[in-house]
Amino acid sequence: xxxxxxxxxxxxxxxxxxxxxxxxxxxxxxxxxxxxxxxxxxxxxxxxxxxxxxxxxxxxxxxxxxxxxxxxxxxxxxxxxxxxxxxxxxxxxxxxxxxxxxxxxxxxxxxxxxxxxxxxxxxxxxxxxxxxxxxxxxxxxxxxxxxxxxxxxxxxxxxxxxxxxxxxxxxxxxxxxxxxxxxxxxxxxxxxxxxxxxxxxxxxxxxxxxxxxxxxxxxxxxxxxxxxxxxxxxxxxxxxxxxxxxxxxxxxxxxxxxxxxxxxxxxxxxxxxxxxxxxxxxxxxxxxxxxxxxxxxxxxxxxxxxxxxxxxxxxxxxxxxxxxxxxxxxxxxxxxxxxxxxxxxxxxxxxxxxxxxxxxxxxxxxxxxxxxxxxxxxxxxxxxxxxxxxxxxxxxxxxxxxxxxxxxxxxxxxxxxxxxxxxxxxxxxxxxxxxxxxxxxxxxxxxxxxxxxxxxxxxxxxxxxxxxxxxxxxxxxxxxxxxxxxxxxxxxxxxxxxxxxxxxxxxxxxxxxxxxxxxxxxxxxxxxxxxxxxxxxxxxxxxxxxxxxxxxxxxxxxxxxxxxxxxxxxxxxxxxxxxxxxxxxxxxxxxxxxxxxxxxxxxxxxxxxxxxxxxxxxxxxxxxxxxxxxxxxxxxxxxxxxxxxxx
Amino acid sequence: xxxxxxxxxxxxxxxxxxxxxxxxxxxxxxxxxxxxxxxxxxxxxxxxxxxxxxxxxxxxxxxxxxxxxxxxxxxxxxxxxxxxxxxxxxxxxxxxxxxxxxxxxxxxxxxxxxxxxxxxxxxxxxxxxx
Numbered sequence: 001x002x003x004x005x006x007x008x009x010x011x012x013x014x015x016x017x018x019x020x021x022x023x024x025x026x027x028x029x030x031x032x033x034x035x036x037x038x039x040x041x042x043x044x045x046x047x048x049x050x051x052x053x054x055x056x057x058x059x060x061x062x063x064x065x066x067x068x069x070x071x072x073x074x075x076x077x078x079x080x081x082x083x084x085x086x087x088x089x090x091x092x093x094x095x096x097x098x099x100x101x102x103x104x105x106x107x108x109x110x111x112x113x114x115x116x117x118x119x120x121x122x123x124x125x126x127x128x129x130x131x132x133x134x135x136x137x138x139x140x141x142x143x144x145x146x147x148x149x150x151x152x153x154x155x156x157x158x159x160x161x162x163x164x165x166x167x168x169x170x171x172x173x174x175x176x177x178x179x180x181x182x183x184x185x186x187x188x189x190x191x192x193x194x195x196x197x198x199x200x201x202x203x204x205x206x207x208x209x210x211x212x213x214x215x216x217x218x219x220x221x222x223x224x225x226x227x228x229x230x231x232x233x234x235x236x237x238x239x240x241x242x243x244x245x246x247x248x249x250x251x252x253x254x255x256x257x258x259x260x261x262x263x264x265x266x267x268x269x270x271x272x273x274x275x276x277x278x279x280x281x282x283x284x285x286x287x288x289x290x291x292x293x294x295x296x297x298x299x300x301x302x303x304x305x306x307x308x309x310x311x312x313x314x315x316x317x318x319x320x321x322x323x324x325x326x327x328x329x330x331x332x333x334x335x336x337x338x339x340x341x342x343x344x345x346x347x348x349x350x351x352x353x354x355x356x357x358x359x360x361x362x363x364x365x366x367x368x369x370x371x372x373x374x375x376x377x378x379x380x381x382x383x384x385x386x387x388x389x390x391x392x393x394x395x396x397x398x399x400x401x402x403x404x405x406x407x408x409x410x411x412x413x414x415x416x417x418x419x420x421x422x423x424x425x426x427x428x429x430x431x432x433x434x435x436x437x438x439x440x441x442x443x444x445x446x447x448x449x450x451x452x453x454x455x456x457x458x459x460x461x462x463x464x465x466x467x468x469x470x471x472x473x474x475x476x477x478x479x480x481x482x483x484x485x486x487x488x489x490x491x492x493x494x495x496x497x498x499x500x501x502x503x504x505x506x507x508x509x510x511x512x513x514x515x516x517x518x519x520x521x522x523x524x525x526x527x528x529x530x531x532x533x534x535x536x537x538x539x540x541x542x543x544x545x546x547x548x549x550x551x552x553x554x555x556x557x558x559x560x561x562x563x564x565x566x567x568x569x570x571x572x573x574x575x576x577x578x579x580x581x582x583x584x585x586x587x588x589x590x591x592x593x594x595x596x597x598x599x600x601x602x603x604x605x606x607x608x609x610x611x612x613x614x615x616x617x618x619x620x621x622x623x624x625x626x627x628x629x630x631x632x633x634x635x636x637x638x639x640x641x642x643x644x645x646x647x
Numbered sequence: 648x649x650x651x652x653x654x655x656x657x658x659x660x661x662x663x664x665x666x667x668x669x670x671x672x673x674x675x676x677x678x679x680x681x682x683x684x685x686x687x688x689x690x691x692x693x694x695x696x697x698x699x700x701x702x703x704x705x706x707x708x709x710x711x712x713x714x715x716x717x718x719x720x721x722x723x724x725x726x727x728x729x730x731x732x733x734x735x736x737x738x739x740x741x742x743x744x745x746x747x748x749x750x751x752x753x754x755x756x757x758x759x760x761x762x763x764x765x766x767x768x769x770x771x772x773x774x775x776x777x
Contacts, residue, residue, distance in 0.1 A: 052672065053670070053672055053673040073673070073674070073747055073748045074670055074673035074674040074747075075674050075746060075747070075748055075751060075753060078714075078753065170670050170673065171670060171673050172673075225694065225695065226694075234698060234714055234716070234753065235714060235746070235748075235751050235752070235753045236700075236711070236712060236713045236714035236746075236751060236752030236753045236754070237711065237712060237714075237751070237752040238711075238712055242751070244746075244748040244751055245748070246747075246748065250749070251747075252676065252747055253673065253747065
């Protein structure tokens with residue numbers, strides 16, 4: 001165990017021992033937990049947050065974590081989507097500026113129901129102590145994450161999930177969005193000690209433990225670093241989609257600081273769990289090689305594969321997540337459906353698989369009834385109430401007792417011809433009985449089954465794919481085909497739907513040649529289709545006209561249309577084809593990854609490598625733990641091959 | 648063990664914290680220099696760092712839009728640099744440190760000169776971007 005870990009372990013033991021002693025005393029006295037609210041001055045962090053570039057000493061980086069650190073430059077901060085992001089959650093406690101802890105009280109009982117922590121470059125970080133559970137895995141992630149607290153005697157144990165990806169330390173080491181953080185916050189008189197356990201198995205072979213000490217100081221509240229970043233890119237040039245990164249081996253910072261400190265060997269500076277335990281002395285003494293060492297690794301208890309899969313569970317159920325305005329996300333057995341539900345009826349983006357149609361329909365009808373058809377109490381009395389003929393009572397009360405039925409599905413929009421998106425077309429569209437202008441005899445409905453089915457809208461490539469047999473796969477039933485198609489860069493629905501414009505944008509040569517994403521322009525929600533997934537690399541079918549550049553262009557287009565609410569988070573919400581609800585920073589992170597992988601494979605291909613040689617070079621290594629797969633319908637090797645062939 | 652401790656201590660000693668939202672040494676090749684001669688197209692006077700955007704040729708002679716990172720408003724104010732000290736169209740000569748990332752038009756300001764009136768910044772020891 002190296003010095004840093006020894007100190008961290010000692011700190012943790014101290015916290016536990018101290019907490020245990022105090023617990024006994026508190027239990028005997030029936031005392032309340034200590035007050036941690038106030039202004040706190042940073043005294044010392046066991047491990048500074050900004051080491052020299054490419055100094056990974058003391059970090060249990062795995063192979064992926066090391067490559068990711070080596071290839072991620074600091075100027076990633078200069079991209080438009082990241083200019084205003086707060087410090088990464090693991091860095092906040094040791095960032096300069098102090099900390100402010102506020103109490104949130106129940107106004108009636110005056111019980112503490114939560115805390116909010118503020119740092120200089122942060123959003124307010126809520127810590128709920130009211131017993132609420134953590135959100136489902138398909139809920140969005142944020143820079144502060146979702147924290148719950150539990151007093152264990154003298155110590156507040158804080159558990160944080162739903163964090164965005166970020167960095168473990170400055171100077172390279174990154175964290176994935178699978179990171180969880182556990183903090184033990186203990187007050188000893190005017191000293192606040194925080195022991196932080198950062199658990200990110202994607203990039204670390206064991207959790208990273210850190211202790212930080214603060215002193216109570218009423219005058220030490222953190223200044224606010226407002227972000228006044230403008231939309232220009234800090235990185236210069238004219239390409240607003242520029243993604244700075246180093247190709248493997250290109251980072252000039254590796255080993256740079258050792259030029260003036262030649263007595264420090266490079267190997268432990270590159271990180272790795274075997275370099276941080278006392279057993280490493282044998283390597284320093286020349287008695288062993290690092291690979292031969294056996295160290296008592298404290299592996300993460302996080303089941304990462306399950307946690308990723310939980311973002312898009314294949315459980316045969318439909319899970320509903322309200323997003324913004326009229327828009328809802330339905331997580332339907334491994335695929336997402338975006339639904340606009342309102343007084344005009346329902347518009348869905350994608351229909352889910354055929355076998356899920358009944359459950360999707362039931363969920364949509366429940367939503368429509370609760371969101372639109374639910375009875376509401378009378379708020380107007382007399383003879384002149386809007387919407388009520390004559391006197392309000394008892395007319396209104398009888399209406400309340402028998403509200404109008406919810407409106408049916410009017411539009412089914414497909415972002416591609418993938419079975420998990422169009423499989424439910426026939427059933428969902430056929431469920432509609434939406435009559436306009438006198439029903440079947442009227443004008444304005446779709447050409448087929450005029451006025452009695454929902455209109456299916458898609459790029460014409462979707463119609464071509466669904467209406468043409470492919471190999472042993474027959475054409476889809478005609479009633480599932482799109483009837484309102486477009487060939488241009490975009491297509492606007494001809495009327496507002498639930499009070500807003502709905503626009504389809506074609507993503508040229510992306511996953512296939514027929515992909516679109518859909519923008520609900522007032523609700524600020526984009527259904528990204530298969531351009532974006534939080535559980536896998538994007539599927540690219542080169543035989544059907546797909547390409548890596550098309551996917552990147554599509555994601556850039558989504559970023560161009562999106563606006564973060566504040567500090568590079570929230571604002572425009574993006575529903576991925578699969579996975580958790582996301583925002584601009586999440587899409588930017590995914591785009592950045594694809595640019596890095598594209599450039600690596602292009603570089604290897606230019607060097608004359610064959611496809612097999614490129615695969616052997618593992619150009620996706622640092623992202624495979626998060627998005628890759630060695631089994632199933634879309635493997636990492638298939639992804640690499642698709643990129644190789646489309647470049 | 649002693650050596651491991653020494654390594655950890657060395658890492659701690661060489662580390663630093665800063666108010667900046669990124670590290671200069673990590674962002675720029677501080678041992679290399681780059682010279683830009685061109686016209687200001689944008690001056691963003693802000694925190695945590697100001698930026699001067701300059702239209703100037705790259706080594707191949709092609710005109711590029713360079714983002715030159717400068718001090719925050721407090722630091723610049725102390726040196727007498729105000730929001731209106733530089734104007735769009737001003738011809739300037741800038742010496743700086745290039746980005747570590749190949750192909751990036753980003754520079755850390757070392758010094759700036761405006762030949763038309765002799766305005767300079769970065770010519771004395773206190774004028775270093777922090």
